[in-house]
Amino acid sequence: MTSNFPHTDIFTVALGLESPWVVTNVEMLPSEKNPEKMEVHIHVDYDGQGSYCCPQCGLESPIYDSREKVWRHLNFFQYRCYIHARVPRTNCEKHGVKLVEVPWARSSSGFTLLMEAVLLTMLQQMPVSQVAYQVGEHDTRLWRLIHLYVDEALSKQDFSEVDAIGVDEYSHKGHNYLSVFLAHPQKDGKKARVLFTVEGKGKQPVQEFVEVFEAKAGKVDKVADITSDMCHGYRNAMLEGFPKARLTVDRFHVVKMMGDAVDTIRRREMRSKDRSKIRSLEGSRYLWLKNKENLTAEQQKQLELLLSTEHLDTTIAYNQKLKLQGVYEDCIDYESAVEAFESLCLELSNSSISELRRIGKSFTRNALEILNYFESKKTNALLEGFNSMISLIKHRARGFKNMKNFMAMIYFVCGELELPKATIM
Numbered sequence: 210m211t212s213n214f215p216h217t218d219i220f221t222v223a224l225g226l227e228s229p230w231v232v233t234n235v236e237m238l239p240s241e242k243n244p245e246k247m248e249v250h251i252h253v254d255y256d257g258q259g260s261y262c263c264p265q266c267g268l269e270s271p272i273y274d275s276r277e278k279v280w281r282h283l284n285f286f287q288y289r290c291y292i293h294a295r296v297p298r299t300n301c302e303k304h305g306v307k308l309v310e311v312p313w314a315r316s317s318s319g320f321t322l323l324m325e326a327v328l329l330t331m332l333q334q335m336p337v338s339q340v341a342y343q344v345g346e347h348d349t350r351l352w353r354l355i356h357l358y359v360d361e362a363l364s365k366q367d368f369s370e371v372d373a374i375g376v377d378e379y380s381h382k383g384h385n386y387l388s389v390f391l392a393h394p395q396k397d398g399k400k401a402r403v404l405f406t407v408e409g410k411g412k413q414p415v416q417e418f419v420e421v422f423e424a425k426a427g428k429v430d431k432v433a434d435i436t437s438d439m440c441h442g443y444r445n446a447m448l449e450g451f452p453k454a455r456l457t458v459d460r461f462h463v464v465k466m467m468g469d470a471v472d473t474i475r476r477r478e479m480r481s482k483d484r485s486k487i488r489s490l491e492g493s494r495y496l497w498l499k500n501k502e503n504l505t506a507e508q509q510k511q512l513e514l515l516l517s518t519e520h521l522d523t524t525i526a527y528n529q530k531l532k533l534q535g536v537y538e539d540c541i542d543y544e545s546a547v548e549a550f551e552s553l554c555l556e557l558s559n560s561s562i563s564e565l566r567r568i569g570k571s572f573t574r575n576a577l578e579i580l581n582y583f584e585s586k587k588t589n590a591l592l593e594g595f596n597s598m599i600s601l602i603k604h605r606a607r608g609f610k611n612m613k614n615f616m617a618m619i620y621f622v623c624g625e626l627e628l629p630k631a632t633i634m
């Protein structure tokens with residue numbers, strides 16, 4: 210069954226088309242793949258008059274011939290919609306035969322610009338596979354769109370105003386290291402964003418980043434602050450690349466180190482032969498890991514009970530973790546932070562618990578850079594939730610198997626790239 214719409218002019222207006230483009234025909238046809246379903250097919254043509262611009266140099270050139278092209282457009286109600294057009298090819302003296310640009314789509318895409326904009330918005334919220342299912346497209350087509358868009362947005366990156374950088378690494382099951390470089394929020398209002406990510410860790414990725422940074426108008430001497438973890442792999446290389454910068458050990462890493470120690474100590478006590486210890490600690494893992502305010506009333510009661518049990522190393526370590534968090538939250542200036550932090554380091558270093566002594570050593574060694582936080586107030590906040598963000602991205606990118614997709618997804622979700630704005634159709 211084919212039914213022709215008589216009012217093609219209305220479609221021309223509704224789609225925002227201007228001369229030379231006009232809608233010549235609109236028809237509803239059963240889908241080839243699924244004849245039960247009807248589809249809308251809109252046919253667009255050019256009026257065939259005059260000349261068109263060569264897409265490479267923009268100079269007017271005569272028409273050589275034309276090609277039939279099809280793009281998927283937004284659905285009309287429940288009907289899939291396709292736009293068919295005869296697209297002229299120009300014959301430029303300099304560049305030869307080229308397909309002209311149409312105002313509703315890019316030549317390399319099978320979607321209209323509006324469809325792309327909607328897909329990209331969906332893809333920022335949902336896993337690729339889910340979007341693919343919902344819109345009835347193969348996910349490889351959606352990945353192609355993501356790469357196209359990310360590559361284009363990356364080519365326009367401008368680092369000229371970046372004056373504070375964070376660096377972090379992410380590993381997947383102890384291999385597949387990924388280094389991530391981010392910009393801290395800028396004075397001009399730009400939000401924190403991922404600038405660059407590359408496989409590997411330590412010196413080599415930093416050198417690659419510095420190269421990219423300078424190529425994108427970044428000024429190394431303008432960078433006044435760097436945040437990183439405590440490991441020296443990045444630190445020295447970053448300070449070499451950005452010689453004017455002050456280094457702050459990111460507070461998230463400092464607190465995490467302490468949290469990890471609490472967990473290590475809890476596991477050690479669980480393995481001990483002491484039955485009463487084991488009984489008190491059983492099933493308590495999350496009580497120690499989560500922030501107190503995120504626990505349920507029942508869990509808080511349980512934790513209070515555990516904290517009053519003095520024979521546990523875990524409670525001692527936990528209390529030190531609270532003290533550390535208190536340093537970050539309560540110290541209003543550098544001087545009071547120095548005092549509170551030094552007293553904490555002293556307590557840790559003199560602790561009877563070896564795990565805490567080790568942390569005390571590490572904190573003392575890095576005290577200057579840890580305390581820089583109270584002057585710079587810089588954190589890798591964007592990456593603070595990075596572990597959970599990574600698992601979200603991993604989910605969206607279907608894991609690490611395809612590193613190229615994985616990295617594109619990091620830029621896509623954390624790069625603060627501008628989504629294309631479709632003005633036509």
Ligand SMILES: [Zn+2]
Nearest residue numbers: 263266301304
């Ligand atoms: Zn040309």
